[in-house]
Amino acid sequence: MKWTxxxxxxxxxxxxxxxxxxxxxxxxxxxxxxxxxxxFNDDPKHCGERVLEAIQAAWIEEVE
Structure with missing residues (x-):
């Protein structure tokens, strides 16, 4: 998996x-x-706040 x-x-x-x-x-x-x-096998340096926000939003949807 990648950050995307x-x-x-x-x-x-x-x-x-x-x-x-x-x-x-x-x-x-x-x-x-x-x-x-x-x-997961991506470079941690490729992560940013927008990526984490998108992951968090998708996780919230997954829980609901």
Whole structure:
């Protein structure tokens, strides 16, 4: 997975952290959790605030 795979990242985060409210996660932790996903293999330097916002929004949709 790459940073651009926002929907897949959101699905995997939802599965990996079902007890977490995605509205309450900070971007530092979110980035660490994405990088820790088993299928993730992109450069952490390619991540920015917009990417994290998109991942968070997709995760919120996934939970709802």
């Amino acid at each position: 795979d926002v929907q897949e990242i959101a699905i995997q985060l939802s599965d990996a952290h079902p007890q977490v409210d995605p509205l309450k996660i900070n971007f530092v932790d979110l980035m660490k959790w994405v990088i820790a996903l088993p299928e």
